[in-house]
Amino acid sequence: MGNWISTWPGGPEDTALPALLCLPPAGAGCQQFRAWQPALAGIAQVYGVQLPGRENRWREPMPDTFAEAVEAIADAVARTVGPGRRLVVFGHSFGGLLGYELARRVTPRALVVSACRAPWYWDGAGRGIVDDDGELDKLFDTAGLDPAFLDEDTRALMVEMLRKDAQLSLSYVHEPGARFDVPVHAWGADGDETVTSGELDDWATVTTAGFHRHRTAGGHHAVLRRPEPVLAHLAGLLRGDDALLSRTS
Incomplete structure (x- = not known):
């Protein structure tokens, strides 16, 4: 299997810096986080x-199960x-679920989830995407993409990636276990029609180390489209600003 972790230029790689690990949403690769490295230059190394099944790993097969994917990422x-490095894990949408299960294994400084339901809402959540083209079109709309304006090859590629991730998510079963000792910061957008406020608030029940709720304007992908607020927040966590652990917005 190829490399599960990517890095980008934006200053020399410095293993003494804290690490920010970013997990993308379903149907997407991690290149969208490339611009975060220069934005956090001198503060963190972005991974x-x-x-x-995407970008530089297009020809590689997906793992058979969600658990296998998480174990491969953890390794x-x-x-x-x-x-020994300060590590903050950030995941958006499906990436937030991956980030949560990863955080149960590697114990980061903080877990930051964006536009992501609490774990138990994910059981069987990908079934509509696998079976129903109408559900796929809803996802394109959520992303601000009109399928009518995508060329056939681009749409087919995106559909294949979404279905791969949806199929992977169908193997996910939430096993509650003990709450973990990692602070959780949940970001949600006021106009998100995919993830409700209550589904975000329920992240409070997975941790004993503090739950912190953050809001922004926009739709499901608002945090990725206008990342400045979350980048400022992540920078504080990466610097070790303990005041952030008692602040909500």
């Missing part, structure tokens, strides 16, 4: 998680990020 993090 992107790259699942198979790659151990090798690439290394022990």
